[in-house]
Amino acid sequence: MGASAVLTFVLPASPLAQPWPVIGGHLASAIVGLMCQTLLGPAWFTTALAVGAAMxxxxxxxxxxxxxxxxTTLPSPAIAALGWPLYQR
Known part of the structure; x- marks a missing residue:
């Protein structure tokens, strides 16, 4: 979120700092990342697919x-241990 804040406040006229890319980019990335992780499992290609598809x-x-x-696609063991059902494999 820090990098998003820098882009938004330091370069407000940038196309990357407009409301749709900031909010839509994070929201779509999270949703598609969780979907890809659920369907394909944690792997590097899952992350690449989620980035390409979402944004x-x-x-x-x-x-x-x-x-x-x-x-969302490459959770650490500590995150998986919290009990989120998607990461229990």
Whole structure:
């Protein structure tokens, strides 16, 4: 979120800092990332597919949202241990 804040407040006229790319990029990345992780499991290609599908197809390119995809598709063991049903494999 820090990188999103920098883009939004320091470069407000940038196409990457407009409301749709910021909100849509993070939201779409999270949703598609969870869907890909559920269907395909945690893997590097799942992350690439989620980034490509979420932001490119929806025209919501926001580079910091790539981190959101990483959080949802490649969970750490500590996150998986919290009991989120998608990560119990």
């Amino acid at each position: 490119s197809l929806l025209r919501s390119l926001h580079p910091p949202a790539g981190g959101t995809v990483l959080l």
